[in-house]
Amino acid sequence: MSDTKYRVAIIGCGRMGQNYAEAYTTYPDTEIVAIADANAERREVLGTRFNVAALYPDVETLLANNVPDIAVVVTPTKYMKDAVLACTEAGVKGISTEKPIAARLEDADAMVEACTERGVVFAGGNLQRAMNEVQEAAARLHSGEFGDIRGASVHGFGGEISGGGCQHISILRLFTNAEVEEVIAWGSPTEALNAETDEGLIINGRFQLTNGLECSVFGTPTPCRGVDVWTGECLVRWDWNPPEIFKGYDPHGNRIRCEPNYSPYPWSEFNYLTGSIRSFLAAVNGEGQPWITGADLRQALEVAIAAKRSATRNSVPIKLPLEDRSLALYPRPYRWLGGDVTGRPQSIEEATG
Ligand SMILES: NC(=O)c1ccc[n+]([C@@H]2O[C@H](COP(=O)([O-])OP(=O)(O)OC[C@H]3O[C@@H](n4cnc5c(N)ncnc54)[C@H](O)[C@@H]3O)[C@@H](O)[C@H]2O)c1
Structure with missing residues (x-):
């Protein structure tokens, strides 16, 4: 320090x-x-x-x-x-x-x-993305410890594809060391698709990444809620906790979860x-x-905008970077304007700590 x-x-x-x-x-x-x-x-x-x-x-x-x-x-x-x-x-x-x-x-x-x-x-x-364990899992993926990356998937891409979905996009980009270069998406429900905000919008789709990987995107429920990246033998799974690591298969063909043994981090x-x-x-x-970084958040916004745009246009493939930089996707009013304006003010007692 x-x-x-x-x-x-x-x-x-x-x-x-x-x-x-x-x-x-x-x-x-x-x-x-x-x-x-x-x-x-x-x-x-x-x-x-x-x-x-x-x-x-x-x-x-x-x-x-x-x-x-x-x-x-x-x-x-x-x-x-x-x-x-x-x-x-x-x-x-x-x-x-x-x-x-x-x-x-x-x-x-x-x-x-x-x-x-x-x-x-x-x-x-x-x-x-800023968890030390997420960073370490990414570094181990990039070092080749788990083998070459063969696939990736995003789960739980719905509800708030920009306000919360930026968590998924920033970890997908980190794990795969790649950018999203094309998005194809299907969205529901119709009211959310027609709204200006990302509120309640569920997106299923596919991201094409710059390293050639195709990433399936699930907004409708699966057993996971985060990002999976796999190689021939291993799976790295971020599901809103330190990433789990699976290595190899048991005699029944099931993946074996192993202890990730993340390095100690000086700050807790x-x-x-x-x-x-x-x-x-x-x-x-x-x-x-x-x-x-701020640039990571910008990339996440761009992917969310592309996903909604694809979904509202009968799932047309959308190339990134988007040429029209005036495109927008608003978060839910609380995030956009804060609690004081949207009927959820923080009380003075709570602010006192
Ligand atoms: N990363 C996360 O997990 C996470 C969680 C909650 C909120 N957020 C984000 O944090 C931001 C703030 O959310 P919050 O929950 O603290 O909201 P909040 O309503 O509790 O607080 C917002 C504060 O900003 C002040 N404010 C409003 N306009 C201002 C201005 N122009 N200049 C200076 N101060 C101003 C308000 O007086 C209020 O005290 C939002 O963008 C939200 O999306 C992120």
């Missing part, structure tokens, strides 16, 4: 933002120096809870008074682009967002490009938010890439 104590600002400090604030308060190399939150009453409570005096109603006022090293953007999705762009212009070294990163592809592009142009480390959020607090934050801070310190 570096000797630097990073100065951190939390921008948007509701339910999820407070999880980040807890983490950044705990780590020895970070200090929360400012919070921006639109809700005045909650803001005051958070100042006391996290011992932060510099409290602002919006990102612009925060940056005018206090440019942090690290900006942690946890506003509702609608406000992420403006916050990210303002932080890049102000000279912040590292920025993280939450999921989904945007509704419109060109907004996600603007964030990724602004960070790239200014050399800002751009991390994603609380995603299972805050579940997979920890891998997300620690890999982000390492990247700001010049060591590697965040385990989940």
Whole structure:
């Protein structure tokens, strides 16, 4: 770990933002120096809870008074682009967002490009791709330990194909070390297919990957809810926990589950938010890439948009990258606008911690 104590600002400090604030308060190399939150009453409570005096109603006022090293953007999705762009212009070294990163592809592009142009480390959020066990399973797959990858499948791709489906897409891309280059999809129910949001939409389909693999996509229930990748002898299964590893077959032809023996990880607090934050801070310190990046979230949005587009056009194959960057898929209103606006405000008692 570096000797630097990073100065951190939390921008948007509701339910999820407070999880980040807890983490950044705990780590020895970070200090929360400012919070921006639109809700005045909650803001005051958070100042006391996290011992932060510099409290602002919006990102612009925060940056005018206090440019942090690290900006942690946890506003509702609608406000992420403006916050990210303002932080890049102000000279912040590292920025993280939450999921989904945007509704419109060109907004996600603007964030990724602004960070790239200014050399800002751009991390994603609380995603299972950032679990140390997921990262280790991917590294072991890539090392050839399990043999050549022969197939992949995605399960549980429904309900929220952007808001939650970004978990699946970011792990599929990691495990296979490939991008989705074509999507063909079938969607239901009709009301969800005709809506502007991803809410309730179930997608079945097929992803063609850039390494030649064809990936079956199941939105309707199967016994799994995550991503399977297999070789001749082995199966790596991410199902919302540390990935299971199966090696070889018993005399009846069933796969044999083996102990993955994942390496110890020095951080254990805050579940997979920890891998997300620690890999982000390492990247700001010049060591590697965040385990989940803003660019990963952009790719996931793009795949979700392509899937819905294919499904609404009688399952036409859709090539990626999408040429029309004005295409959009909105998350459910809570994610887009936050609890205060959509009838689920966080109470002051809850914000007090
Ligand atoms: N990765 C995960 O597991 C996960 C889980 C929950 C939420 N999220 C995502 O996190 C984001 C926030 O969700 P939440 O549950 O914390 O919502 P929330 O409604 O509890 O909190 C949002 C906070 O942002 C503040 N806010 C709203 N607009 C703002 C603005 N323009 N500038 C500054 N502050 C602003 C609100 O006052 C509120 O305190 C959403 O994008 C959501 O999709 C991710």
